[in-house]
Amino acid sequence: MNTDHRRTRIGNRVTIYTRGRKKTYVADFWQDNVHRRISLKTPNMKIAIERATRLAAELDQGSYHRPPADVTTQQAVDDYLAHLRTENRARKTLTKYTGVLNAFVVFLTQLRITRLAKVGARHFDQYRALRAATRHRKTVYVESVVLKQLFRWAKSRRYLTDNPLADIKLGKPVAEPKGGPSLDQVNQLLGAADERLRSQLAVLAYTGMRSGELQRLRPEDVDLGAGWIHIVSRAGAETKTRTSRKVPIHDRLRPILSAVSNKKRDWLFQSAPSDKYPTGGRPMNTKRLNDCFTRLLKSLGLPAGRKDGFVIHSLRHFFETFTVNAGIPQRVIDTWLGHRSDKSMAAVYYRLADAESQAFMKKVPFGTGLAGADDTRREVEK
Numbered sequence: 001m002n003t004d005h006r007r008t009r010i011g012n013r014v015t016i017y018t019r020g021r022k023k024t025y026v027a028d029f030w031q032d033n034v035h036r037r038i039s040l041k042t043p044n045m046k047i048a049i050e051r052a053t054r055l056a057a058e059l060d061q062g063s064y065h066r067p068p069a070d071v072t073t074q075q076a077v078d079d080y081l082a083h084l085r086t087e088n089r090a091r092k093t094l095t096k097y098t099g100v101l102n103a104f105v106v107f108l109t110q111l112r113i114t115r116l117a118k119v120g121a122r123h124f125d126q127y128r129a130l131r132a133a134t135r136h137r138k139t140v141y142v143e144s145v146v147l148k149q150l151f152r153w154a155k156s157r158r159y160l161t162d163n164p165l166a167d168i169k170l171g172k173p174v175a176e177p178k179g180g181p182s183l184d185q186v187n188q189l190l191g192a193a194d195e196r197l198r199s200q201l202a203v204l205a206y207t208g209m210r211s212g213e214l215q216r217l218r219p220e221d222v223d224l225g226a227g228w229i230h231i232v233s234r235a236g237a238e239t240k241t242r243t244s245r246k247v248p249i250h251d252r253l254r255p256i257l258s259a260v261s262n263k264k265r266d267w268l269f270q271s272a273p274s275d276k277y278p279t280g281g282r283p284m285n286t287k288r289l290n291d292c293f294t295r296l297l298k299s300l301g302l303p304a305g306r307k308d309g310f311v312i313h314s315l316r317h318f319f320e321t322f323t324v325n326a327g328i329p330q331r332v333i334d335t336w337l338g339h340r341s342d343k344s345m346a347a348v349y350y351r352l353a354d355a356e357s358q359a360f361m362k363k364v365p366f367g368t369g370l371a372g373a374d375d376t377r378r379e380v381e382k
Contacts, residue, residue: 008049011056016040016048027052031059038161041120051162065158073108076116076154077101083153090238092212100146116154120164137173144170180318181302181310183366188300189293197292199260200269200284201315203229206253206366208319208337211286211312213239217268222261224254227358231338241340248336248361252368286312323364332360 007017015028025040025048038055040048058064081101084094107127113119124147131140148165155163181189186205190198204214209231216237221230228246233239249257260268266281271288273280290312294304303309316337323333335352 010049010052013059014052014056016052027055029059041162071116071159072114073105073116073119076159077105080150080153090240090242097146100143101150104147116159121168124165141170141173178317179321180314183322185302186318189296192300193296199256200289202253202256204315205318206250207247208316210240210316211289214269215283215286219261219263219265219268222257222268224258224261239338241338245338248358250361250364250366252366326364328360328364
C-alpha cells in the first residue's frame with residue numbers, strides 16, 4: 001500500500017482519495033477496460049481502507065459487480081417482497097413487511113431520496129426517532145429489524161456496494177409481562193356476552209388459540225367424539241407457524257362446541273349478513289371481534305385496550321398463565337399453543353402423546369358451566 005499526500009494505493013488496482021466538502025473517500029479503479037469511481041461513503045480513512053481492501057480482493061477474484069446506479073428504494077422493496085413470496089413467507093408476514101417497508105419509502109421520498117445507494121445510517125436513525133414519537137418501542141424495534149433485513153438482502157444481491165446499516169446494533173426492548181384476565185374475570189365476560197360472542201370467547205379462553213386461528217376454524221375441525229379441536233394450517237389459510245396442531249376439548253368447552261359445530265356452514269364462526277354480503281357466509285372478522293370484546297370489557301368496568309388493559313389476545317395469555325399455575329408442564333402447554341420459539345433439543349425430542357394430552361387437559365380447573373356457576377345442562381339447553 002503506497003501513500004502520497006492525496007491518494008492511497010490499495011493493492012494493485014484501487015486508489016482511494018477524498019472528494020467534496022465533506023471529504024468523503026472514493027475508490028478509483030479499472031474494471032473490464034472501464035474506468036470506475038465509487039463512493040466509499042465515509043470520511044474516516046481507516047474505514048475507507050477496509051472497504052477498499054474488500055473491493056480490491058473482489059476485483060482480483062473477479063467477483064465484484066458494480067451495483068446498479070439507478071436502483072430505487074421502491075424497486076429494492078418490491079424485489080425484496082417478491083423474494084419473500086418466493087420463500088413462501090406467511091401472508092400476515094408479507095402484509096406486515098409491506099406496510100413497514102413502504103412507510104420507509106414514503107419517509108425517504110419526503111426527504112427527496114429515491115435511490116437506494118443514497119440512504120445512510122442517519123436516515124435510518126431519523127426514521128426511528130420519528131416512529132418512536134408515536135409508536136411503542138417494541139414496534140419501533142420490530143420495524144428496525146425489518147429495515148435491516150432489507151439492506152442486508154440488498155447487499156447480498158449487489159444492489160449496494162456496502163450495507164449502511166450493517167454496524168448498527170439494536171437494543172431489544174425488555175419483554176413486559178402481559179398477564180391476561182383472571183378466571184373470575186373470564187367468567188364475568190362469558191356471563192355478560194351474547195350467545196355468538198360467548199362461544200367465540202370461550203373457545204379462545206379454553207384452547208389458547210389465536211383469533212386468526214379461530215377465524216379459520218371449520219366445523220369438521222371439531223371432533224367431539226375423540227375430544228379434539230384441530231387447528232389446521234391450510235394453503236392460503238396458514239397458521240402463524242405454518243404447522244397444524246390439536247388441542248384437547250375441555251369439559252367446560254364441550255357443550256359450547258356441541259351447540260355450534262353441528263351447523264352446516266363453511267366456517268365454524270361466520271360473520272353476520274351485511275350490506276356487502278347479504279347472505280353472510282364470510283369468516284368472522286377478527287378486528288370486529290376485538291372491538292366487541294373491548295366494549296364488553298368496558299361495560300363490566302374491566303381494563304380495556306392494548307396499553308393498560310386487555311385485548312382479545314389477552315385470552316391466550318389467560319390460557320397460558322392459568323394452565324401453568326395449574327401445574328401443567330410447560331412443554332405440554334407450548335404444544336397446545338403452537339409455540340415454536342424454543343431452540344433447545346428438548347423442543348425437537350419432546351412428543352406429547354394423545355392420551356397424555358387429554359389427561360393433562362382434564363387436570364385444568366377451568367370449572368364447569370357457562371360462567372363457573374351455571375351447570376353444563378343449562379348451557380346445552382341454550
